[in-house]
Amino acid sequence: MSNKNFKLTYFNVRGRGELIRLLFAYAEKQYEDNRVNFENWPALKPETPYLSLPILEHGGVTIGQSVSIARYVAKELGLAGRTTLEQALTDGIIDSITDIFNELVKHAFEKEETKKVSDLFYVYLYMGCIIVFFKIQDDVH
Ligand SMILES: N[C@@H](CCC(=O)N[C@@H](CS)C(=O)NCC(=O)O)C(=O)O
Numbered sequence: 001m002s003n004k005n006f007k008l009t010y011f012n013v014r015g016r017g018e019l020i021r022l023l024f025a026y027a028e029k030q031y032e033d034n035r036v037n038f039e040n041w042p043a044l045k046p047e048t049p050y051l052s053l054p055i056l057e058h059g060g061v062t063i064g065q066s067v068s069i070a071r072y073v074a075k076e077l078g079l080a081g082r083t084t085l086e087q088a089l090t091d092g093i094i095d096s097i098t099d100i101f102n103e104l105v106k107h108a109f110e111k112e113e114t115k116k117v118s119d120l121f122y123v124y125l126y127m128g129c130i131i132v133f134f135k136i137q138d139d140v141h
Pocket of ligand 1: 045051053054064067
């Protein structure tokens with residue numbers, strides 16, 4: 001029998017898993033928030049579809065790639081837009097978040113202290129993106 005529950009596996013950091021966690025939180029949807037220790041990761045890695053985290057298990061299937069997971073979860077929870085136009089607008093926001101995130105990752109590993117990005121900045125970034133998302137949703141209706 002396939003499992004209808006959502007199980008998200010990621011490290012115990014915000015990183016590429018946080019957008020997915022925020023979608024579940026916003027929709028008030030229960031899910032298993034499985035946080036893996038870095039020590040346990042080498043054993044799990046070969047079992048993941050793209051040798052990376054996050055992964056989402058749902059309906060007996062394991063999905064990889066954080067943005068694909070975010071899109072899937074948004075659709076499943078009714079947050080991805082009701083029309084193809086709304087879906088295109090939300091896709092644009094998700095792709096913009098990815099562009100920003102990829103830039104931030106470069107800075108996160110920056111050795112120079114002044115260029116480092118704080119955890120708090122990630123929170124503000126996600127909050128800003130979500131506010132923009134709802135502004136666009138409002139404008140469309
Ligand atoms: N494009 C992938 C990138 C995944 C990725 O780089 N995950 C990192 C954590 S943020 C990871 O699994 N690192 C451990 C490793 O590569 O061994 C996604 O968006 O899911």
